[in-house]
Structure formats: C-alpha cells, structure tokens
Amino acid sequence: MVAGRPRAFDMEQALDRALQVFWRKGYEGTSLPDLTDAMGINRPSLYAAFGNKESLFRKALDRYSERNAIFVDEALSAPTAREVVEKLLHSVAYARCCPENPPGCLAVQAALVCGDDAESIRKELVMRRAASESRIRERMERAKEEGDLPTNADPTVLARYVSTVIQGMAVQSASGASHTELETVVEMALLAWPT
Amino acid sequence: MVAGRPRAFDMEQALDRALQVFWRKGYEGTSLPDLTDAMGINRPSLYAAFGNKESLFRKALDRYSERNAIFVDEALSAPTAREVVEKLLHSVAYARCCPENPPGCLAVQAALVCGDDAESIRKELVMRRAASESRIRERMERAKEEGDLPTNADPTVLARYVSTVIQGMAVQSASGASHTELETVVEMALLAWPT
DNA sequence: GTATTTGTGTACCAATCGGTCAATATGACA
C-alpha cells in the first residue's frame, strides 16, 4: 500500500457490523445485501477489504473468538477447578444474553448444520468448539495434578459436561432465555460438581 | 378424490426421506433439488402432494415430533422424578446418535437462526422447544405434589436444567459426539439432581 | 370406448444468490 484514495469506512466498525449480522442470521441466512446494508458499504468495497463472504465470516469469527477468549482466559486462570467452572458458567450466562449483542453463540448457531456450500464453515465451527472443550479439559487435568479434584474424577468427562451445559445455554439464549434464567441453570449445573 | 391416475410413490416414504434431508442440512440449507433427489420424485409431484417447501418441512417436523413423543411419553410416565429424568436423558443420548438417523436434533438445528424468509420456521421451533420444556416442568410439578421432590425444589428450574442439558447434547451430537460420550454427560448431569 | 380425473415430466418463470468489471472519484506524493 503506497498511496491512493483512502478508505472511506472504518474497517473495524464494518467488521463488527458484519459479525452482528452473522450472529443474528447465521452463515447461510446472511445475504450480501444484509452485509452491505449493515456495514454501510457496497459490494466491491466489501470484496476489496475482506475477500469473499466466507473469508469475511472467518474474520468475524476470529473477532468473536478473541472477545470470548478474554473472559474464558480469566475464568481458566482461577485458582481451583471449582472456581474455574463457576466463573466460566457465570461469564457465559452473562455473555450469551448481553443486551448489546445478538442472543446465543456464534460458534454454535452460525452453521450447526448447512448445505454443501457451507460445509467447510460448519467443520471450522466444529473444530473451534472442540478446541474450547480441550482448553477446559487441559485445565481440569492440571487441577487433578494439583490435587484439586478427586482421584476418580475424569477431566475429559468434566470438560465435556461443562461444554454441553454451555452449548445448551447457547440454545436456550437463542430461544429467548433471559440472563436470570440462565443463572438458575448455572447454579443447578454446579451441583453436579465433584467435591 | 373420485378417480384419476394413482400416485406412483409412497407418500410416507417420501416424507421420511425429506425429513432426513432437513435433519442433515437444516431448513435453509436444503434446496428443492436436494429434496426431489432424496424423495425420488419431481418438483410438481412434491408440490401437489405436500404443498410448498415450508409446508413440507412442517409435515416432516410433525413426523419427527411424533416419533420423539414415543420415548418422551414413556420417560415422563416413570413413577418418580428421578426415574423420569434418567429415562429421558438416556433416551435422548441414544436417539441423538441412533446410527440410522442424522446426528443432532431437528428441532434445534433446522433453524436455530436464519434469514428473514425462514423466520416463521424458527419461531415454530422455538415454540416446540418451549413446549417440550413445559411438559417436563408439569411432570416435575406433579412429582412435587406427590412428595417426590424436596419442598425447596423448583420444577421450573429443574425442567430448564434438563432441557438445557438435552439441547447441549444435541449440539454435541451434531458435532460428532458418540453415544458413549453422551452417556458420560448424562451420568454427570444426574449428579445435580436433588435427593 | 370414451369422458373425466388425477399424477408425472419437461420446460420454464421471476427473483435472488455470490461475485466481478469498467468507469469514476479521491487522496498522497513528486
């Protein structure tokens, strides 16, 4: 980039707008007019700045993941396994219902199933969800080494359970559940935690 | 219907095939060629027999719901609240991974989010999921009246927790989880149950 | 056998899909 006409829009803001649309309508449910309207730019500008629809989605997904990572990292750095899942679940209950964002979880609802064209997006999301679960599992393994969990506790199972509850809350949120409703789920889910 | 040329295909079988496609690809992700190919009929036959895409989906959804209702009814008729949720969760763990069906739950993944055109389908699915949760809640209310649950137990919260776990398992299944993996989730989820 | 009724097959419809081209506008730099 040497000189030339400067870009008339804010790329960060435009990407945020695109993220919101994908979040609300999913990958397949979002059309290019949906995107250009929300981003306030026209089609060739979108393609010049972000590539095609798929690469725009991936950039939006990266942004989504980065923001999620902030509170996930914070939760995972709690001193005990119990505190980790408490923080994690409470954070998710808040984040999925944060009023300035669409309900639900992008990584769950953007392409849980899809037509053949979007199959690579679906697989990407499957991998991201698996990666999230792995991070929790690794934290539980550490907890077990530290004597922070009973010797018969299985980090894989614990992580899968927590992931399942989190994904269930995503569906609940996408169905209109409120923050307080999700909090009751969190409290109950924590009753299963080993002591 | 007085006379006329007889239908050359089996409507029940064709509807089953359509259900499979919607289940695997979601409402928006399924195209009419997807449907006609799977059903082995051509477009005008499909429209004559089932209306349009939306009404075909609703018929397929009804069929899906009926089949689900069989084991849900059986679970809800168990004598105690504890047995109800045990049966329910184990049944779901099996049903979501039954090898002759697509993974996941149609009512969750067919249109968790979507474009404007499919909005009425999405709302229908939200209502069905809410109805399922209500059935569980009513069963828990009955259990409480029967002294089958602690006096401080909240049927609404119990039902929401069970629904959330079930929906989480649907996401896990759609992501490739096996039956035995879901069973470990069930066992752990049951640890939260009040005694 | 002929009329009537219904299903099937082909070919088509307008609208929308994701994506691009060529012309023009706008800035930085010399």
Place this chain on the structure above:
DNA sequence: TGTCATATTGACCGATTGGTACACAAATAC
C-alpha cells in the same frame, strides 16, 4: 499541478433459488 495508486459506484454476470404452466400418461366411471 500533475501523476499514480487505490476506493467507490452502478451495472452487470452466470448460477441457483423456490415455484408453475402445460402437455401427456394412467387410472376409474359411464
């Protein structure tokens, strides 16, 4: 003040979307 590099604009592309019109085939009713 040009020159050059990039951004914006509107029109356009072929392919696909959900949905139909119409001619023909196959059965029953008389």
